[in-house]
Amino acid sequence: MSFTAADVKALREKTGAGMMDCKKALQENDGDIDAAVDWLRAKGIAKADKKAGRTAAEGLIGVASDANSAVVVEVNCETDFAARNDAFQTIVRHVAQSALGTDGLVEAVANAAYPGGEKNVKDTISEAVGTIGENMTLRRSQKLSQPEGVVAHYIHNAVADNLGKLGVLVALKTSGDKEKASAFARQVAMHVAAVNPVALTPDDIPADVAEREKAIFVEQARESGKPENIIEKMVEGRMRKFYQESALVKQAFVMNPDVTVEQALKDAGIGDDAELTGFVRFLVGEGIEKEEDDFAAEVAAAAGK
Structure with missing residues (x-):
């Protein structure tokens, strides 16, 4: 799958990663932006929630x-x-x-x-x-x-x-x-x-969301060069933390972080x-992509450059 400069820009906005890293991620994942996000996360180049769900509308x-x-x-x-x-x-x-x-x-x-x-x-x-x-x-x-x-x-x-x-x-x-x-x-x-x-609870977390996180954790663990049995334990620990941080009832309560909700x-x-x-x-606007005008590009186009 090919990709465009607009795809690179979109990936940069989602992850905050550099342009060359984004191009590399798209090349490695046949232009699939979601897969490229996971690839960047697995490489430690992007965080999970960097500009995710940004308000656009x-x-x-x-x-x-x-x-x-x-x-x-x-x-x-x-x-x-x-x-x-x-x-x-x-x-x-x-x-x-x-x-x-x-x-x-x-x-x-x-x-x-x-x-x-x-x-x-x-x-x-x-x-x-x-x-x-x-x-x-x-x-x-x-x-x-x-x-x-x-x-x-x-x-x-x-x-x-x-x-x-x-x-x-x-x-x-x-x-x-x-x-x-x-x-x-x-x-x-x-x-x-x-x-x-x-x-709400760990059991309510969609299976596909959990599997996606697990796949990223596996790739991150393998980057460490550890043996497979150690990798398995590392992933288990990270998944436990993922469930604790993602399920409402298991999260540290903001009103009193010493206890869970x-x-x-x-x-x-x-x-x-x-x-x-x-x-x-x-x-408001969560998940909606909004076109942003590039004023400099418009001026250049108008000038025939």
């Missing part, structure tokens, strides 16, 4: 909640200027309110009635494009419910009530004090915002049956 995250459920939505626009517009913020807030009455799936939210009018969410957003002057989309939505407990939410660096660039929901099941449970669940939501776990829950005094049952984390 604009817009806002909105949340809404009731007694036992909450929903988080992402509505995108083209510029941060539009995202700071009162009209756009009102739309995002109302979309979240509409989503609360659905199962949280995007299609259901798009077809839900928009508050205070006769139109649905999809048509209201389409109409607003002409008013605000930018393309707008309802990108994603998710709902968490916990009838036997609470669902807390957290917006990081909120631009207005229940609106911001990063939103988290956390569901907690318990027969204990709901007010204390809500306070603790909000702390966990702040933890999720800061640490970005892969999954799992232990903090036990110590919270909200019931012996207390259990974290789910979380959602939305970052």
